[in-house]
Amino acid sequence: MTRRRVYLVLPLLLITAVVAWLLRGGGGSPGPVELTGRGAHYAVTLALEPSTGPLEARVEVEPASPAEVSLFAVMPHMGHTTPEIAARDDGAGRYVARGELFTMTGAWEIGIRVQGAAGTEVIRINTLVGRGEEETP
Amino acid sequence: MVKRLIPALLALAAVLAWAGPAAAHGRSGEADVRFAQTIAGMEITVVVRASVAVPSPLQVDVVAHEPGPGGRLDLELRSIEDGGSSSGSVRIEADRPGMYPLVLAVDRVGPHELELRAGGERSVLPFAVLVPETPLWEVVVYAAFACAAVALIGALVGAALARRAVAAGFAGGFAVATVVAFTAGLLSPWFAPTVPEGAPPAPPPEQLLGRPNAQPVIEVLPGRPAPGTEFRLRVELFDGSTGRPADDLVEHHGALSHVVVTSQDGSYFRHVHPIRTGPGTYEVRLRTETAGRHRVYAEFERADAGGQLVSGEFTVAGAGTAAEEEDEARSGASGPAPVLQPARPVAGRPVRITLDAGTADLQPWLGMAGHLIVRSDDGGYLGHVHEAGSMAAENPPDESVARYGPMLEFTFSFPRPGRYLAWIQYARNYRIVTVPHVIEVAAEGSPR
Structure with missing residues (x-):
């Protein structure tokens, strides 16, 4: 009896798992990632959820001297660039930027522009962008 | 039972994975083919609709953006493999921009030439007639589900007739077919995409090195x-x-x-x-x-x-x-000039250029809601930027769909400081509207 139940329950569990996975979007939107990049003057750590639609990006700049930080993105394959989003100073070398960085899914290059006492540079970080959840059709 | 199934499933997966070379940069069989042409004083786009099967009628739409003097446009479709051809014509009216449909016939896949003749001019456009091929995994999934359905009925009938062996056999068949269907379906994202029928032979992706200049x-x-x-x-x-x-x-x-x-x-x-x-x-x-x-x-x-x-x-x-030409360059444009953000762009940094076209019934032209053409003053650089919103669309609408606007947005980084000539182009009521604009770009760090 118990063995029969196992034969019944296991496939059912499997089917439920598959249905749940498919409903989530077959892999779903990517979770938050932490990306790092280093230029001649600065090193940055960028935390964001690489998805389309509005997002919040947290940038940590080293050395933590006051700087003007902004973000933009380029999709080289499509010849596409997005406007710069200015990041707000959150203290101690941390910056927060809110806005839309990616207009479509695919491979993007994020440019982090840091303008500080040591100089101005754009640090580039590559990422793969998935579909955002709150995206309007 | 399961142990016996594993080799069979592995063999199936191997067969499915070996699905021929992928069509690298190849057009899918589901996409229409578009040829914009400036012929006999007309600006037209010839849209060859995708065919589902061949032989079949082939729907061709001639979109007249600038009908100019109008006139008769002859079209002839020829297979360059067997010379089989089909022809038709449309009469474009001088003051009526819009869609002019006609139907040609196509009787085989593969390379074709579409010949256009109007006003003593002749254009020969090569393209391939493609028909989407059903992937093998899809056939396997459907066949397996059909087998599962038959086996399920057989098992029920066996059970109803109290034939234990028959019922057990069919139930086993049902289980096997279901497993095969789900396995093939779930593995499908990892199989190489099918090459549409009629596609030109392509080397495997790792050998695609582009072409010479x-x-x-x-x-x-x-x-x-x-x-x-x-x-x-x-x-x-x-x-x-x-x-x-x-x-x-x-x-x-x-x-x-x-x-x-x-x-x-x-x-x-x-x-x-x-x-x-x-x-x-x-x-x-x-x-x-x-x-x-x-x-x-x-x-x-x-x-x-x-x-x-x-x-x-x-x-x-x-x-x-030059006075008369200026009017022509500004064809159909009225309303506000494009707005730049930041107002004084800096070389090397993205600037957002927004144009309020005034109406929300703009149509796509050349696949986009708008085109921005940027030329440096000396003519050494020419940029072509696409409208940002329409670029992200996965299935861009047809020329007849008037739903873009009123805001057209472009993002662009001017490569060097200096003066740039810009033209924004979009389509409304099928006509092309051109809005010229001059943009001064400052150097990084220059006084604002």
């Missing part, structure tokens, strides 16, 4: 046209490695080649789509009132390669008047 010979006939007279602009493309005509252009933003002609001062602007008069040879008839030097830029894409831009120039004799 193409070099232009750009000339006008007669050699030094007079202002106000018609002349022919010819762009011939030659392969940089073989010296042969570069005759492998593929559809690039809705045309085989896009040609932008501007006078040095920018008062004269044309974005046209030359007809293909011979292998690697593209010609367009033009007329300008502006005397002096004119810059020519041709943008195109070779098969299995990226987009390219080549340029040249010609001179119009005498001293003409």
